[in-house]
Amino acid sequence: TGPFKDQGILIENAIDAHMYFEDGKYFMYYSSADYKSGLLNIVTARVTGNKGKENILVQRMSSPLTKVGEPKLLLEPTDDWEQGFFLDITEGVWMYKHADTYYLMYSGGETMFGEYAIGYATSSSPMGPFSKYPNNPILSTTPAEDGKPGIYSPGHHSIVRDEEGTDWVIYHQKKSYWDVSLSRRYTSRDRLLVDDQGQLFIQATGMTGD
Numbered sequence: 001t002g003p004f005k006d007q008g009i010l011i012e013n014a015i016d017a018h019m020y021f022e023d024g025k026y027f028m029y030y031s032s033a034d035y036k037s038g039l040l041n042i043v044t045a046r047v048t049g050n051k052g053k054e055n056i057l058v059q060r061m062s063s064p065l066t067k068v069g070e071p072k073l074l075l076e077p078t079d080d081w082e083q084g085f086f087l088d089i090t091e092g093v094w095m096y097k098h099a100d101t102y103y104l105m106y107s108g109g110e111t112m113f114g115e116y117a118i119g120y121a122t123s124s125s126p127m128g129p130f131s132k133y134p135n136n137p138i139l140s141t142t143p144a145e146d147g148k149p150g151i152y153s154p155g156h157h158s159i160v161r162d163e164e165g166t167d168w169v170i171y172h173q174k175k176s177y178w179d180v181s182l183s184r185r186y187t188s189r190d191r192l193l194v195d196d197q198g199q200l201f202i203q204a205t206g207m208t209g210d
Contacts, residue, residue: 007065015054016156019064020095020126026061027126029074029104031091053077053088056106058127074104074121074128081117081137082108092118092156095126096167098194104130105200107155111185114141114177116153118169120200139169139190139202141177151188151206152177159192167192169202 010028011017017030035052056075060068077088092107105120119136123129144150157171169192172185191203 016092028059029093056090084110112180116155149206
C-alpha cells in the first residue's frame, strides 16, 4: 500500500523480472536483449539474417535488493516456435514448483504476431540447468470454433493459487491473429495442471472473467 521509494536500478538491459523466494533464498529471473537497439538496426538485422535475441537469466539475491555473484544464462531462443520476424525471443519468465521439479515457464516469439506462445523448461534446481519440454508450446494461438472464443498470441503470464488450491495462469492475448497492435491486448485466465508424468498443461478456454 506504500508509500514506495525508488531504490535504483537492480539490473541493466533487463525486462520481465520475476522474483522467486524459497528457503530464505531469492532468485531474480529476467530477460536480457542481445541486439543493437533502434528500429533501423532491427530491420537491417532481419535483411542480413543476423537477428538479435532475448535470453533468460537468473540472478541470485541475498535480499530483494542485494545481488550475489554474477547472473547465469538459463535459456536461449533455439526452437522454431521461439523464432521471430525481427528478434528470436524467450521472455516473460515465471518460476513454478511442483513436487521436486522446477518449471521455468516462459513466452517465445514476438508478442505482436500470432505465433507468440507459452512453454516451459524443467530442472531439479532453481539455478538450472533447464531442459525445454519437447512438446512446447503448451498454450498457443487457437482459432475460435464451436462457439468457443479463440486464443490469439497468448503469453507473458503469471500464476495465482486461489483459496481452494487451484492454480490459474493469468496471461494476455489479442483480439485476433492479425491484430499487430500492442495496445489492444487483454487479460485471460485458465487452469494450470500437472499430469501423472509431471508434464504441465493448461486448460485453454481464454476466459476473461467478464
